[in-house]
Amino acid sequence: MTPDQNHNHKMGTLVKSCRILERMNRSDDQSRKSYSLYFRILGDYFQRICTAVEQNKPMVLHTVFLPPEIMYAMDIVPMHAEMSTWMTAIFSRENQSLLDKAAEIGLATEVCSAHRGLVGAFALNFMPRPNAIIWSSLMCDNTAKSGELLMEINRSPGFFVDHPFSNTDDEASYFIDEMKDLIGFLEEHTGHRMNWEKLSQMIERLNHQIDLAREITELRKSVPSPFPMQRFLEMLMHYYLLPGQPDAIQYLEALRDDLRYMTANRKGAVTNEKYRLMSLFVPPVSNLVFLNKFFEERGVASVIEPFFNFWGEEKLDPNKPLESLAQKSHLFPEMSFYGLFQRKSLEDARKAAKEYKVDGTVFYSHLGCRQAAGTVKFFQDTFAEEDIPFLAIDFDLLDPTVASESEIKQKLEQLLEVIDDHR
Amino acid sequence: MLKTLERFREVNNTFPDNEILRGAKSQGKKVIGWLCTYLPEELLHAGGCLPIRITGYQQERELTTGDAYLRINTCSFSRSCLQILFDYGNNFIDGLVGGSTCDGARRLFDQWSMYLKDSSFGHFITIPRKYTERSHQLYYKQIVNFKEHLEEYLGKQITDEDLVKSIHLYNESRELLRKIYQLRKSDNPAIAGSELVELSLAGFRMPKELFNEYARNLLAELETSNRKLSGRVRLMLVGSILTNSQFVRSIEEVDALVVADELCSTTRYWSDPVVLDGTPPLQALAKRYLNNFPCARMVPLDERFDRIIQYIKEFKVDGVISQTIRYCVPYAHDLPLLIERLKEINVPVLSLDVEYGSSGSGQIRTRVQAFAEMLEGKKK
Numbered sequence: 001m002t003p004d005q006n007h008n009h010k011m012g013t014l015v016k017s018c019r020i021l022e023r024m025n026r027s028d029d030q031s032r033k034s035y036s037l038y039f040r041i042l043g044d045y046f047q048r049i050c051t052a053v054e055q056n057k058p059m060v061l062h063t064v065f066l067p068p069e070i071m072y073a074m075d076i077v078p079m080h081a082e083m084s085t086w087m088t089a090i091f092s093r094e095n096q097s098l099l100d101k102a103a104e105i106g107l108a109t110e111v112c113s114a115h116r117g118l119v120g121a122f123a124l125n126f127m128p129r130p131n132a133i134i135w136s137s138l139m140c141d142n143t144a145k146s147g148e149l150l151m152e153i154n155r156s157p158g159f160f161v162d163h164p165f166s167n168t169d170d171e172a173s174y175f176i177d178e179m180k181d182l183i184g185f186l187e188e189h190t191g192h193r194m195n196w197e198k199l200s201q202m203i204e205r206l207n208h209q210i211d212l213a214r215e216i217t218e219l220r221k222s223v224p225s226p227f228p229m230q231r232f233l234e235m236l237m238h239y240y241l242l243p244g245q246p247d248a249i250q251y252l253e254a255l256r257d258d259l260r261y262m263t264a265n266r267k268g269a270v271t272n273e274k275y276r277l278m279s280l281f282v283p284p285v286s287n288l289v290f291l292n293k294f295f296e297e298r299g300v301a302s303v304i305e306p307f308f309n310f311w312g313e314e315k316l317d318p319n320k321p322l323e324s325l326a327q328k329s330h331l332f333p334e335m336s337f338y339g340l341f342q343r344k345s346l347e348d349a350r351k352a353a354k355e356y357k358v359d360g361t362v363f364y365s366h367l368g369c370r371q372a373a374g375t376v377k378f379f380q381d382t383f384a385e386e387d388i389p390f391l392a393i394d395f396d397l398l399d400p401t402v403a404s405e406s407e408i409k410q411k412l413e414q415l416l417e418v419i420d421d422h423r
Numbered sequence: 424m425l426k427t428l429e430r431f432r433e434v435n436n437t438f439p440d441n442e443i444l445r446g447a448k449s450q451g452k453k454v455i456g457w458l459c460t461y462l463p464e465e466l467l468h469a470g471g472c473l474p475i476r477i478t479g480y481q482q483e484r485e486l487t488t489g490d491a492y493l494r495i496n497t498c499s500f501s502r503s504c505l506q507i508l509f510d511y512g513n514n515f516i517d518g519l520v521g522g523s524t525c526d527g528a529r530r531l532f533d534q535w536s537m538y539l540k541d542s543s544f545g546h547f548i549t550i551p552r553k554y555t556e557r558s559h560q561l562y563y564k565q566i567v568n569f570k571e572h573l574e575e576y577l578g579k580q581i582t583d584e585d586l587v588k589s590i591h592l593y594n595e596s597r598e599l600l601r602k603i604y605q606l607r608k609s610d611n612p613a614i615a616g617s618e619l620v621e622l623s624l625a626g627f628r629m630p631k632e633l634f635n636e637y638a639r640n641l642l643a644e645l646e647t648s649n650r651k652l653s654g655r656v657r658l659m660l661v662g663s664i665l666t667n668s669q670f671v672r673s674i675e676e677v678d679a680l681v682v683a684d685e686l687c688s689t690t691r692y693w694s695d696p697v698v699l700d701g702t703p704p705l706q707a708l709a710k711r712y713l714n715n716f717p718c719a720r721m722v723p724l725d726e727r728f729d730r731i732i733q734y735i736k737e738f739k740v741d742g743v744i745s746q747t748i749r750y751c752v753p754y755a756h757d758l759p760l761l762i763e764r765l766k767e768i769n770v771p772v773l774s775l776d777v778e779y780g781s782s783g784s785g786q787i788r789t790r791v792q793a794f795a796e797m798l799e800g801k802k803k
Contacts, residue, residue: 105759106758106759106762106774107755107756107758107759108747108749108755108776110496110749110752110755110776111752111756112752137552140526140752141525141526141720141752141753141756142752142756144552144720144722144753145719145720145752145753145756146756147722148722148723148724148760149759149760152760152763160552160553160722162551162552162558162722164523164549164551164561165523165529165547165549165550166549170561170564171549171561174551174557174558174561177557178557340529340532340533340536340547341530341536365494365496367496368496369496370496370497370498370526370527370530370750370752371526371529371530373493373494373496373497373530374492374493374497374527374533374534375530375533376494377491377492377493377494377534378533378537394494394496
């Protein structure tokens with residue numbers, strides 16, 4: 001199960017694409033300052049990975065929600081497994097070849113495509129080879145189970161961080177001790193030591209970063225909605241890839257300023273806003289361009305994704321960095337889908353529907369995500385009670401063969417018709 | 424024909440609407456469902472409850488409610504469990520205990536909590552995925568919390584003495600099952616793999632006292648029987664939960680012996696005893712349940728693979744059939760590495776994607792037949 005040696009990694013393609021998009025999006029328009037900046041910091045993130053490989057500096061692959069702050073504070077270059085792989089695949093249009101390779105290795109198609117693709121990507125030598133792999137039970141069975149196969153393929157050392165299911169004191173202590181062991185593992189395998197002061201500074205910045213995210217979420221209540229569907233990923237990218245990093249702060253400040261300008265001038269993200277939709281779970285990221293075009297044509301604004309944007313009220317304590325990272329692991333908006341399902345999540349969605357003046361709700365149900373699938377009925381019932389039209393779309397995040405763009409479009413059209421009738 | 428096996432069949436065929444559950448309820452016992460082998464049944468028993476494992480319908484069938492509530496990309500095992508819980512509702516159980524074993528089990532518990540729980544007992548346990556001392560401590564604390572919650576619900580204390588009694592009873596059950604399973608090491612075993620599925624299944628659907636009595640009779644019958652089963656190849660079953668004995672029978676019908684397995688509905692249910700030897704009973708329980716023959720959810724996977732290989736050697740297995748329920752992610756993830764590991768010891772694997780409750784007919788049977796023929800050819 002060793003990787004094919006006849007490919008060079010493709011991350012350079014992604015860096016080049018980011019640089020092109022950075023230049024293409026340069027603008028003096030007061031509402032578009034953050035566009036170019038986003039691609040600049042994204043390009044820089046992936047460039048650091050390429051440079052680490054070239055210069056033989058430690059670079060570590062980690063699965064989603066494992067805190068990269070630890071690696072940043074140790075001067076190790078982190079590579080976010082899911083985001084890095086799929087950004088590279090989407091920009092180089094190689095989704096299918098990664099999934100095909102995973103199938104060849106023997107991974108069932110029911111395994112989440114985001115994780116199947118990881119296996120395919122590393123087996124094809126599509127991604128830079130990390131010095132170590134760290135993974136955890138955050139967020140699902142797929143993350144918990146993907147590490148060992150990736151270790152085998154990469155012939156890399158690895159460490160599994162067991163994140164408990166709930167947020168009791170015992171479980172928080174358990175996770176803190178797991179992170180201490182992780183730091184020990186990283187020190188042993190990279191020779192880099194933890195810089196606790198640097199970690200504390202990151203927690204301080206993270207508080208500011210989360211505050212900015214909250215402010216942006218608040219600005220999105222405006223009518224017309226100032227935030228386009230296409231930028232959904234940006235609101236994940238800043239805290240997936242760059243938590244507590246100055247780049248993330250700079251970007252979020254620019255985005256906030258763009259949105260402030262748009263709301264002050266009553267400018268909408270779509271030209272003629274007719275429908276305001278709330279998105280539950282992740283929209284098809286490989287179809288974002290199509291969705292954006294469709295939304296523009298039909299006057300649809302995607303006004304909020306509560307489970308990717310609602311950060312709650314808590315503050316992190318920079319004097320207790322590991323405790324703060326444990327706290328953050330339950331503060332993530334996505335954590336509404338982790339642990340036992342809380343009725344509070346339904347109340348949050350209900351409240352969001354009112355505050356964001358939502359006409360309809362779409363639950364994008366990614367085929368590989370059983371955590372999300374098992375909650376669709378809860379939301380369906382909740383919005384039926386609220387008399388708000390609800391649509392669940394079955395699709396695959398990265399495999400367009402599961403639901404074509406025309407199928408997704410047809411279903412969205414039906415929802416818009418229901419909303420029209422409802423009015 | 425094994426006469427004593429009929430008693431177990433009757434339990435399975437009438438479950439859950441049967442005299443056993445009605446009898447327990449009429450005696451004032453609480454019938455508490457549990458979802459996974461990482462949940463210590465002994466605690467429920469020590470509290471005077473009748474623990475019943477929720478395993479859904481034995482046969483593949485339409486799961487209208489399960490599909491609507493959990494959607495089809497949740498494994499059919501979880502959907503079948505939800506279906507039976509909806510179909511029989513609170514006439515069936517007085518409470519449910521779940522654990523964070525996998526995503527399907529989590530959401531199954533959520534659905535039950537949201538739509539069916541009402542005032543009945545519900546408890547959920549965090550189950551670590553590691554075997555470290557720290558994991559044991561966390562799991563132990565979870566068991567302590569579970570005990571306290573159960574005591575509050577039952578309105579009575581569960582003493583160490585109660586627990587020790589239950590542990591002895593359950594250990595006796597494990598020992599009986601172990602002895603019966605060991606018979607399969609023989610070249611011509613007296614009991615078939617499909618029959619053992621029926622036996623094991625009844626084990627978590629009836630009071631242990633009664634089960635042990637029946638199992639002792641079965642063991643005596645087997646030890647004095649001249650029954651000698653034969654087959655051209657010896658197979659082991661691995662993978663997701665399986666409770667339909669017909670699936671195993673259909674394998675045996677192609678002239679194969681199913682001599683070993685690592686399923687949570689059979690071997691992993693009974694495999695390791697609770698070792699007391701002076702350890703406080705709750706700690707002994709915690710140790711056993713986290714260290715038991717592991718599910719694919721655990722990390723690292725070597726412990727599971729090593730045990731499978733140990734069984735392959737002990738039971739002289741020619742080939743392995745892996746059956747993975749669609750959307751059973753932990754087993755699906757392990758499969759490529761398991762195939763590699765078994766290739767190293769020259770043991771072929773037939774990999775089957777199935778739905779829970781499959782009878783193993785049609786295309787599956789054809790593939791099993793071809794696999795058995797290949798193995799037979801390899802032996803010559």
